[in-house]
Amino acid sequence: MRDFPEFMKSSLNRISSKEQNTKDIEGYFYNGADGSQMAFWTCHSDRISKKHTHEFVEYMVCVSGQYTVIMNDKEYVLNPGDEILIPKGTEQWGKCIAGTRTIHAFGGKRIHGESES
Numbered sequence: 259m260r261d262f263p264e265f266m267k268s269s270l271n272r273i274s275s276k277e278q279n280t281k282d283i284e285g286y287f288y289n290g291a292d293g294s295q296m297a298f299w300t301c302h303s304d305r306i307s308k309k310h311t312h313e314f315v316e317y318m319v320c321v322s323g324q325y326t327v328i329m330n331d332k333e334y335v336l337n338p339g340d341e342i343l344i345p346k347g348t349e350q351w352g353k354c355i356a357g358t359r360t361i362h363a364f365g366g367k368r369i370h371g372e373s374e375s
Contacts, residue, residue, distance in 0.1 A: 259322075260322075260357075261300065261359075262286075262298050262300065262359065266286060266298055267284075267286050268286065271286040271287055271288060271371075272284075272285070272286055273285035273286060273287055273297065273299075273369050274371075277369050277370065279307040279308045279310050279351075280299075280301065280305045280306070280307040280308070280352075280354070281305060282302065282303065282305065283299050283300065283301045283302070283305060283354075284299065284300045284302065285297055285298065285299040285300070286298050287368075287369040287371070289367075293366060293367055294363065294364060294365055294366065295363070295364045295366075295367060295368050295369060296361065296362065296363050296364070297361070297362045297364070297368065297369060298359070298360075298361050298362075299359065299360050299362070300358070300359050301323065301325075301354040301355070301356060301357070301358040301359075301360075302356060302357075303356045304353075304354070304355050304356055305353070305354050306351070306352070306353050307351045307352045307353075307354075308351060309349055309350070309351040310349070310350065310351065311347055311348060311349050311350065312344075312346065312347075312364065312366070312368060313346060313347065313366060314346050314364055314365035314366030314368075315343065315344065315345060315346050315364075315365040316343070316344040316350075316362060316363070316364050316365070316368075317341065317342075317343050317344075317362065317363040317364075318336070318341065318342050318343075318344065318360055318361070318362045318363075319336075319339070319340070319341040319360065319361050320336035320337060320338055320339070320340050320341075320358065320359075320360055321338060321359040321360060321361060322338050322357060322358060322359045323338070323354065323355050323356070323357040323358025323359060324336065324337055324354070324355050324358060325352055325353070325354045325358050325360055326352055326353045326354075327342055327344070327350060327352045328350065328351050328352060328353075329344060329348050329349065329350040329351075330348065330349075336360075346365070
């Protein structure tokens, strides 16, 4: 597949550019009953994200393309099928190439949505 299925890309679940750490990417999110969240991102061009931290653990898997996670001054190159766990409070940032798709699970509320912004 070259893209996430249409049913996963409802405009009601689209992540606002104000809540993105990477400029000009397309993202959608879903809320878990326990307060966790999942997000699906597509990078349409080569991009670098802002340095940031989360007050919860983050799990990430690369679906297509390549995403490089940088944390603790070490680079972790994720290719399709590779996954990583980012501990709570860890300063992180990353680089992705055009065509990269990733899935993220957050142990807390990462995205607030338009109605809460």
